[in-house]
Amino acid sequence: NAGVTQTPKFRILKIGQSMTLQCAQDMNHNYMYWYRQDPGMGLKLIYYSVGAGITDKGEVPNGYNVSRSTTEDFPLRLELAAPSQTSVYFCASSEWHFGELFFGEGSRLTVL
Amino acid sequence: KNEVEQSPQNLTAQEGEFITINCSYSVGISALHWLQQHPGGGIVSLFMLSSGKKKHGRLIATINIQEKHSSLHITASHPRDSAVYICAVRVDSNYQLIWGAGTKLIIKP
Numbered sequence A: 001n002a003g004v005t006q007t008p009k010f011r012i013l014k015i016g017q018s019m020t021l022q023c024a025q026d027m028n029h030n031y032m033y034w035y036r037q038d039p040g041m042g043l044k045l046i047y048y049s050v051g052a053g054i055t056d057k058g059e060v061p062n063g064y065n066v067s068r069s070t071t072e073d074f075p076l077r078l079e080l081a082a083p084s085q086t087s088v089y090f091c092a093s094s095e096w097h098f099g100e101l102f103f104g105e106g107s108r109l110t111v112l
Numbered sequence B: 001k002n003e004v005e006q007s008p009q010n011l012t013a014q015e016g017e018f019i020t021i022n023c024s025y026s027v028g029i030s031a032l033h034w035l036q037q038h039p040g041g042g043i044v045s046l047f048m049l050s051s052g053k054k055k056h057g058r059l060i061a062t063i064n065i066q067e068k069h070s071s072l073h074i075t076a077s078h079p080r081d082s083a084v085y086i087c088a089v090r091v092d093s094n095y096q097l098i099w100g101a102g103t104k105l106i107i108k109p
Helices: none
Strands: A004-007 A010-013 A019-025 A031-037 A044-051 A054-057 A064-066 A076-078 A087-094 A107-111 B004-007 B010-014 B019-025 B029-037 B043-049 B052-056 B059-064 B069-074 B083-091 B097-099 B103-108
Touching (some): A004 A087, A019 A087, B004 B083, B019 B029, B019 B083, B043 B052, B043 B069, B069 B083
Parallel strands (some): A010 A107, B010 B103
Antiparallel strands (some): A044 A054, B019 B069, B029 B083, B083 B103
16 A cells, blocks of 8 residues: 655745645545654654645644545645745554544655 | 653664663543554554554554543664654544654664
8 A cells, every 4th residue: 555645755846936736645534734844853744634625733733725525535735835845744644533543654845 | 731641752772672662641531553664654553542552463552541641652672663652642632643753763683
């Protein structure tokens, strides 16, 4: 099984550009999450979803948007990229609220 | 003060040594996760526990709910155990996980 697949792995953006980080899982998990990881810091939750059509904000949602039209896909959109969004982004999924977490390999984003 | 504190921040040891990484938290939790992040960046779940002790191979995780403390032990450590080990707690009241900053472990041959 592929598990959780994130694309792209690396991306450089100019200030003000927009882009979408893709995340797909093939485990039929209801719960999906987007995190960002800054150097030396713990992961911060950006958005999460508890099922298709249901999303909610995490700790640091400003500057991001998500959608969940299918169980498999949970894309993260960055609008008007800013240098503060330079980070490593991780998508994760779990079968249920208290379930084991499965992570994608991460997407390293640099905004210049 | 962070709600999840890990210690030590960095740990270097020789191959074969017994390793202990600690995680203390200040909130009520329903579960605690231990995860491993390799230098390439990928994150892998090691344990999820809400009480007692779990063992998988050379890894052992314990939790003391009353003391709000968990430990991750590695027996007979090996250079391939070199990674960042992350503790995260599932808060009682909501869906969110609170993450520790991680412990960077280096095992020298």
